[in-house]
Amino acid sequence: MLVFWEQRLVFLATPKTGSTAIEAALEGLASLAVMRPDALKHSTAAAYRRHLGPYLAELTGARFTVVALMREPLDWLGSWYRSRSMEEPDEAGVSTRDVSFEQFVRDYTTAPRPAHADVGSQAAFLCEGGRLAVDRLFPYERIDDFVRFLEDRLDCEILLPQLKVSPKAALDVDPATLARLKAAAAADFDLHAALADGR
Numbered sequence: 464m465l466v467f468w469e470q471r472l473v474f475l476a477t478p479k480t481g482s483t484a485i486e487a488a489l490e491g492l493a494s495l496a497v498m499r500p501d502a503l504k505h506s507t508a509a510a511y512r513r514h515l516g517p518y519l520a521e522l523t524g525a526r527f528t529v530v531a532l533m534r535e536p537l538d539w540l541g542s543w544y545r546s547r548s549m550e551e552p553d554e555a556g557v558s559t560r561d562v563s564f565e566q567f568v569r570d571y572t573t574a575p576r577p578a579h580a581d582v583g584s585q586a587a588f589l590c591e592g593g594r595l596a597v598d599r600l601f602p603y604e605r606i607d608d609f610v611r612f613l614e615d616r617l618d619c620e621i622l623l624p625q626l627k628v629s630p631k632a633a634l635d636v637d638p639a640t641l642a643r644l645k646a647a648a649a650a651d652f653d654l655h656a657a658l659a660d661g662r
Contacts, residue, residue, distance in 0.1 A: 464506050466519070466527070468494035470616050473519075473529045477588055478505050479542040480532035480603045484623045492617055507588050508596035529596075530612070533585050533658060534603035536651040537644065540568060541634040543582045548632060564634050572640075572647035586650035595654070602658045 465474040465486060474489075476482030482504075490496040497503045506515070511529060519527050534542065544567045550558035556578035559567055570580035590596055601609035610621050636644070645652050 464495075464497040464504060464511075465489055465493040466495035466515075467492065467617065468523075471523070471525050471527045472616055473511065473515075473527045474613075475508055475511060475529060475531040475589075475597060476505050477531050477533060477585060478583070479539055479546070480534050481606060481623065482532070484625065488621055488623050489613070489617070492619065505588070509591040512591060512596055528598045530599040530601070530609075531589060531597045532601050532603045532606065532609060533589060533655055535655055536585065536648050537568075537634075537636070537641065538603075539585060539651075540571060540582070540644075541632075544634070545632050547579060564632065565636050565640055568636050568640050568644055572643050584648065584651055586648075586654050589654065590650070593650075600654075600658060602655070 464476055467473070474482075474485065476486065486496060486498055486504075490498070497506070508529065508531070516527065516529070541564065544559050544562075544564050547557055547559040550560065552558040552560055559579050562570070562579060567580055570577045571582070573580075575581075589600065599612070601612070606623075610623065614621050
């Protein structure tokens, strides 16, 4: 999470949407950069609205614009899968090294989820009470639009570094598995579709 005091702007770091590269590029410009631990770095929109948002408003007498990125849900799961494939299998059970992507997606749609597929939800991160809780949400697939927005607000050129690049992997799923995912993660797919439609 990054807070830009003068610009009254907050960037929330949705997991697996390039937030590490964004924070690396912009940390020096931010008044507050929360990079660790992950629980604070990836503070949800609801947590921001409950805690930090009111505090910033009290200090400044102004409301901060909150922005974030969202990734296409299957691609987002692919990023989690590839990232966790680098983990050594151990008792925590989060490694996907010995799991196919097909199985990973199926495991994500079960309740309770196995540890390796228990990665949350973008809609849960970005929404509160079923409603979007950020002011501007940008699709990860058009990250250039987001960078242009930041360049405009921060009045500087931004070059994002390539960081935390996960290994390549086959990310194909059976149509039935995709249908199952779309039902289980309907809120994520609906929110992303609204972004793609420009709503």
